Amino acid sequence: MSMKLPATLAATALTLGLVAAPLQADEAPVTMNIKVMTLDTASRLAWATLEACREAGVNVAVTVVDRGGNTQVVLRDTLAVDLTLEISRQKAYTAMSFNGPLSEMEDRFTKPFQVGKVDGVVFSAGGLPIHAAGRIIGGIGVSGAPSGETDEMCARKGLDEIRMDLEMVQP
Amino acid sequence: MSMKLPATLAATALTLGLVAAPLQADEAPVTMNIKVMTLDTASRLAWATLEACREAGVNVAVTVVDRGGNTQVVLRDTLAVDLTLEISRQKAYTAMSFNGPLSEMEDRFTKPFQVGKVDGVVFSAGGLPIHAAGRIIGGIGVSGAPSGETDEMCARKGLDEIRMDLEMVQP
Amino acid sequence: MSMKLPATLAATALTLGLVAAPLQADEAPVTMNIKVMTLDTASRLAWATLEACREAGVNVAVTVVDRGGNTQVVLRDTLAVDLTLEISRQKAYTAMSFNGPLSEMEDRFTKPFQVGKVDGVVFSAGGLPIHAAGRIIGGIGVSGAPSGETDEMCARKGLDEIRMDLEMVQP
Amino acid sequence: MSMKLPATLAATALTLGLVAAPLQADEAPVTMNIKVMTLDTASRLAWATLEACREAGVNVAVTVVDRGGNTQVVLRDTLAVDLTLEISRQKAYTAMSFNGPLSEMEDRFTKPFQVGKVDGVVFSAGGLPIHAAGRIIGGIGVSGAPSGETDEMCARKGLDEIRMDLEMVQP
């Protein structure tokens, strides 16, 4: 049983600039770097999303989670009900974990007791992954609109607001 | 990132008389008013519902929740089983959160891991939203009858009992 | 068993302007009004609190809850750990529920299995109630500073930011 | 390993009239009878308690549980906070389970990890057991007053309201 990082992964890590410690010949890296949005970026994303929903005439809650699945920002609009908190959180967590828009994953699991049943995971439109420097760095979830598609449209507009900043992030 | 309430919502708020603080030109309201039934009204509703079920020969539990999703009244009839407590609470919470009779929402979500899977939400007939002054102010849930339709019929009779009072509530 | 609101409470309600429906001679009100901060106010409060902590050199999470105990805003600073989310929420909830600064309530319960043991309640400095028009309308909790007193100082500065607005709210 | 009820208990059961099936010489009873208040009695108790608190000028929640620990009635006054629901339920459950007034049991457990730490149990004044025909049949819990002693005083007044009825219950 070897503790070494296989060659393939070590190579990948180097290419992506993830590796924090200098790599020697046959040595796995000691640590890697994970990117996390600053709260300031996450808040801009959340507010732009919430305002896109306000413009669409709907009251929603918005949650942004980082790559560890931990909440960074929650905004619940004045008239959005309590349940939107839990649902927006689960959508953000699911979109980050499965790294894709939830609107495209509603049919990912169809048998009643597959992975989708695990607590905290929900497959309804309204969640998007967040990327920077070619990697997943978090997720955003929205709940409160009459349809999940509207929820997800708001999140997409929210991401537009910070897209240029995200694109300039160095690997 | 603007902190202001968008014009559209501010206008809506004014129209509905929700706004507590005087609005100035470009200023969002500081607080809004949420209506909540008094316990006395909620209790009348719960008892009228329970007695409608007794007349139909069924033992049920009834739960009334306010707009924040918090319980105001629970009544479990002498011979109704423990499980009716949890189910009536979830029905009340779901009818309030989705703002519609549950009997009309049983088919709202059909894929196995959509929003309906979230804990505390159930889509079986037997729950109704409560309105006053044109807004949602709570929900009522009933459990214990052999069919959810009977549960919901009781809730409807219960709401009839307080309908006139609710209709006279000023916005 | 009377369903009527006792005279004393009805009188109080009138004085405070809480009553939504016109009161007749011997009739309890049907509904009351509960004030809730708009999201915009809650967000200003949360950000002012978080920045007060940044100025003090500490990374914190801030949670604002309404009178129903439901979260309105969560902000977790970029380097604040996950645990600050849960603690700030419990502080906000406790300060609102017991209607006082937590720094003054650390000694409220001293026996090991009293009310303070209930889940979701915590008695450590760092939480404040929020008032408007003479009534409690929510709570704010802060976690992350080396001492709870610093957490609470940030919340106090945050409240200063919206104090004038809160004071102008009509009953 | 004997399945028989020991003589001592069988004798007690006979004396108390609990036994449903005729006892033969060396035979344990098949079933016993447990008394449960009707919902109507439980509701009278809860309302009398709540009104005693209103007269004392405090907004509380009241919970009544049966001997199985299952809720029969919950009443939360219009302005009582959400937390009073959980605390009144735990007080009712604890007073029933330990069969005594909580005000007399605050010092029952003093070491930090004794039985009092178990979830759902709380040792703060504000809960009373309910008896009929010489046996425990439920519990009542109150939360919301500034002191637990006031909570418990309300419960005591509530029990006064149904005392005569309880005293007439046959074993």
Next chain:
Amino acid sequence: MSMKLPATLAATALTLGLVAAPLQADEAPVTMNIKVMTLDTASRLAWATLEACREAGVNVAVTVVDRGGNTQVVLRDTLAVDLTLEISRQKAYTAMSFNGPLSEMEDRFTKPFQVGKVDGVVFSAGGLPIHAAGRIIGGIGVSGAPSGETDEMCARKGLDEIRMDLEMVQP
């Protein structure tokens, strides 16, 4: 709002001998009697069920709950896995709550978010209600056999063992 038990239910109660206090003209009963199996009976039922499964060559867990949904007996055979504990409990609770054999209720709920989704409820064969004197007094659940039908067959044999005793219970 009347606190009285409606005539229909009061009549039913009298017929079934459930009423503990003497009924006067227009008065609801104060308490009712709920039958509960003695532990000795419940244990005989559980062991007879477990041995029926042993004879069928399967290792199972058996749970018996009373009408309040509280466990009376649990037996897990030496080689039955941990999961059989939770499943047998849920089967016992569900069969008691819905008052029927689970093998006949697997199709009771078919939409994905109906009542069957509530925690603690499971609709797989292997659970039976327990009756005495014409009323439900508990439930039994079995888990561990390759098919739920075998689980339920064992429970049926277990009930046969105490059937005569149950039939002799007076109302």
Next chain:
Amino acid sequence: MSMKLPATLAATALTLGLVAAPLQADEAPVTMNIKVMTLDTASRLAWATLEACREAGVNVAVTVVDRGGNTQVVLRDTLAVDLTLEISRQKAYTAMSFNGPLSEMEDRFTKPFQVGKVDGVVFSAGGLPIHAAGRIIGGIGVSGAPSGETDEMCARKGLDEIRMDLEMVQP
């Protein structure tokens, strides 16, 4: 990083006869044997304990857990309240996990947030570890007597009932 079992432990394992596979020179064992009471033994233990409590005039619940912490037997006497189920389980689990009588461990942890606070652990008299062939094989917990010392006395009498059998178990 070596995967080998250190010499000291390997030696211990050999001495105790725990090792299932033949040990070669420098090879760790692949599997070990864990002893578990048969259900029949566990049930004898539970019943002897419960009857010792009946003789002492108290109604209790008894739980027996195996070395993995999983329940083998639960018996709740006819009049013991629901709470005794949870407490007896926690006592059994704690006595097994800490391998000692709980009556001797009530002072083991004294600071309020030490290990004793973890869910499922309780340090009140009424639990004993079960040993065979010089090793811990489970735990028994009792709840329901007015004092934990009486609970533990019953468990001790229960263990007396199976002591000879346990002593004859080969390592």
Next chain:
Amino acid sequence: MSMKLPATLAATALTLGLVAAPLQADEAPVTMNIKVMTLDTASRLAWATLEACREAGVNVAVTVVDRGGNTQVVLRDTLAVDLTLEISRQKAYTAMSFNGPLSEMEDRFTKPFQVGKVDGVVFSAGGLPIHAAGRIIGGIGVSGAPSGETDEMCARKGLDEIRMDLEMVQP
């Protein structure tokens, strides 16, 4: 009601060499032996599985549980998300409990509220049971690959690594 192990099971136990105490004529065994992998074996299995996934270019979490359902080893690869922890645990637990590869059990339960709905159980490919000496001794679960089949392929390669050792375990 006999406490004895029925002849059939006693015979089976003898054949399998599970019985720890000498069996006399009409006596059930007092204890049985359960095999458990040493941590060292479990760790070799987990690492071989994780490296098989690395070679396939996917980041996963791996969990190994013993026959009691308790975790022995968890490995989460550097870039695998948090959710893979919970899913790999549930897969390991389910494969052990139902004693089969999850890829063959995805259709085992098809109605929405059958046994598969119980918390902690998941029926998606990626879990395998672990056997030694003809009996189940644990389970392994993998999560993180785009498809469950890849997850399960890694687990299969992991088991290949320790297959010879497992095959040499004596009953």
Next chain:
Amino acid sequence: MSMKLPATLAATALTLGLVAAPLQADEAPVTMNIKVMTLDTASRLAWATLEACREAGVNVAVTVVDRGGNTQVVLRDTLAVDLTLEISRQKAYTAMSFNGPLSEMEDRFTKPFQVGKVDGVVFSAGGLPIHAAGRIIGGIGVSGAPSGETDEMCARKGLDEIRMDLEMVQP
């Protein structure tokens, strides 16, 4: 309300080399980098810790968590009980969250309902924070030794094993 990172924090971030995107005059960074040990490093740490405990003659569980509080590695020694899993996880999480050795924090909170009561937090010796490049990157927790001091000594030896590697990590 400004969205900008205050000057003080921006300066700190620059000094520590945390900032991923180039900072312009008055612009907050978009993302930051969080270091995470590779699984390979975390596993070396866990094994070195577990073997230090084996040498001390104790069976323990070891958990390593990253800065997000998510588990990276769990090792439970063959004879360590189930409870050590939960305790080692809580110790790792607490040491990381409070950034200090738990042996020095047992007296940090002394009133019964302070922050230490929050679920998942435990203040008993046996947990250490993990640092690299001057920042916290995770935590390690150990449970199973008769005293927490021994648990923590093992963790300290484990950290010694990877100290040189950690010290070479670049900021």
